[in-house]
Amino acid sequence: DTGVSQDPRHKITKRGQNVTFRCDPISEHNRLYWYRQTLGQGPEFLTYFQNEAQLEKSRLLSDRFSAERPKGSFSTLEIQRTEQGDSAMYLCASSSSLLTGEQYFGPGTRLTVT
């Protein structure tokens, strides 16, 4: 399977705990994006990387959120001191073409904060 993969698919955590999600993009794609989707809404942009450089972060990304892509391949998204409002689907997408804007999404990580 050469698509985008995400791990874990589901995460249940207690408020105040830290969680980390992983995304493995399509191997030849140099751009990687993180989005968050709540029930009944379209995904909202969080941040993106070109190779290992994090080039943009949304205002949605509070200081409790951090993302890395250390070698320009896989990426991690960490949420510290989780809050119930962090409950959402976290989606990762990768792209090779800035011209067409085509992005290919992973299956997502569903986070539930109790």
Next chain:
Amino acid sequence: TQLLEQSPQFLSIQEGENLTVYCNSSSVFSSLQWYRQEPGEGPVLLVTVVTGGEVKKLKRLTFQFGDARKDSSLHITAAQPGDTGLYLCAGARSNTGKLIFGQGTTLQVKP
């Protein structure tokens, strides 16, 4: 501020009917994508339109990009129960490629 407005938000139709979903914005996008999403899964790319006025067909689905690259439509002919899902339009910014999504159209096709 919702930059992309999708309508309708919900649509429930009988098998065999035709439907159109609209995606409108006051902003110009370098390209526009349509995705279909199943519950608990990530969005799956259906089509990308890049040129103003462009029309693309994918079997029973027809996608159109507005001349000014601000709006788009998705038309499904003879809908089938397998078309049931959440349809999302997303506009891309040329400088970053990040996608701005509409709120989605939930389509239910009843047999």
